[in-house]
Amino acid sequence: MGSSVSAPMRICNGVESHLQLRSLLRKLALVRETAKAGNLVRSEIFIRKLKENILKELPPTRSELKREEKMSSRDMERGRKHRGDTQWTSWLTPTIVVANVAIFIVVMFINDCPKTTRGANEDCVAKFLGRFSFQPLRENPLLGPSSSTLEKMGALDWRKVVQGNEKWRLITAMWLHAGIFHLLTNMFNVIFFGIRLEQQFGFIRIGLIYLISGFGGSILSALFLQNSISVGASGALLGLMGAMLSELLINWTIYESKLGALFTILFIIAVDLAIGLLPWVDNFAHIGGLLTGFFLGFILLIQPQLGWEESRNSSQYGARxxxxxxxxxxxxxxxAAVLVVAGLTIGIVMLFKGENGNKHCKWCHRLDCYPTSKWSC
Structure with a gap:
């Protein structure tokens, strides 16, 4: 690699040296003519300036070369950051996981199953946990709190959001989980996708994608599921998956093994959406978060095309x-920017006007639950 760069440089330096030598000879001839004319003062001034020009045209010293190498290495490091090659330290994703776990513990503490189910025919699950024990399996098979506790803690409820003016539920719902199985599944996937994206793109962009995708999932869920409550980070999680997909597409030219990565991401997304067809799973939150994150990926995760940084550095030598x-x-x-802004704006306007999404899309309810012989919707 060094030889391919240094050879042309030597050729260029040889041409420049030849031209400089001819210029120097012309200047020396002018000095002789000036001296013959007897104007010695002007000759001394000219010779002094000539020495300064010669010093400028001398090849760089070893220390100067080292200084230039350090500067070029800093430029290369900046270029790596532009391309996303530099790994960031992932701290936001673990923080999100810890926050979700902590909130679940607080919810279970407030739920206090032994107190709320006292006198009922069924006992709490894992009674040895005391007030942290889970609701009876018939009430909550996911090992979690009661629906009334979730509603009190900020679950997504269309009536409370629209009629009760509790807009904050569009955000708080993504931090609540219906049970320990629900929590563990979501957090495992958040770690799997979130850490990889955060290491490559930093916490600001990934944090924005996570929050806005969760918000988009809540909006779509509230538009179509108006007779039940909804909780979970699935919308935000699907947003990370969608962003990973769009990031691969928009930066297609800089990756190797692209088809394998593409099919892997599509397969995982398809599995999550298929699970959303089961009863009691909010697939509209999945779809809303997925679409929001997908379009945000085109906006926030775009990377310079291959060879841009190198061509920018070479432009200093006259190259385009x-x-x-x-x-x-x-x-x-x-x-993507137009669709994200338009989609969120239209969704918010429709939601707070009290619109029911099912009236505008007669078949969309099939996207949330598909009836079979094993279950009904």
């Missing part, structure tokens, strides 16, 4: 710099 993003990336960025 490569465009930072290719035309396809610009088009996808613009379309």
């Amino acid at each position: 710099a490569k465009s930072k993003y290719n035309p396809c990336q610009y088009v996808l960025f613009f379309i």
Whole structure:
């Protein structure tokens, strides 16, 4: 690699040295003519300036070369950060997991199953946990609190959001979970997808995708599921999956083994959406979060095209710099930005006008639950 770069540089330096030598000879001839004319003062001034020019044209010293190498290495490091090659320290994703676990513990403490089910025919599950024990399996098979406790703690409820003006439930619902199985499944996937994305793109962009996707999932859920409550981080989680998918598509040219990664992500998303067809699973939150995260990925996870940083550095030597993003990336960025803003705006307006999404889409209820011989919706 060093030889391929140094050889052309030596050729260029040879040409420049030849031109500089001819210029120097012309200047020396002018000095002789000036001296012959007897104007010694002007000759001394000219010779002094000539020495300064010669010093400027001398090749760089070893210390100067080392200084230039350090500067170029810093430029390369900045280029790596632009391309997303530098790994960030992942702290936001573990914090999200810890926060969800802590909130679940608080919810179970407030739930206090032995007190709320006193006198009932069924006992709490895991009674040795005391007030942290779970509701009876017939009431909550996911090993968690009662629905009334979840509603009190901020579950998504259309009536309370729209009629009760409790808009904050669109955010709080994503931090609650129906049971320990629900919590563990979501947090495992958040760790799997969140840490990888955060290491590559940093906590700010991934945090925005997580929160906005969860918000988008809550909006779609509230529009279509108006007779039940909903909790869970699934919308935010599917948003991370959607962002990972769009990130792969918009940065297609810089990756290897692209098809394998594409099919893997699509398979995981398909499994999650298929699970959403089961009863008691809010698939509208899945779909809303997935779409929001997918379009946000085109906006927040775009990376410079391959070779941009190198061409930018070479432009200092007269070469034409490569465009930072290719035309396809610009088009996808613009379309995604329009769709995200329009989608969230329309959803919010429809929600607070009291619209029912099922009236505008007669078949959409099939996306949330598909009846079979084993269950009904």
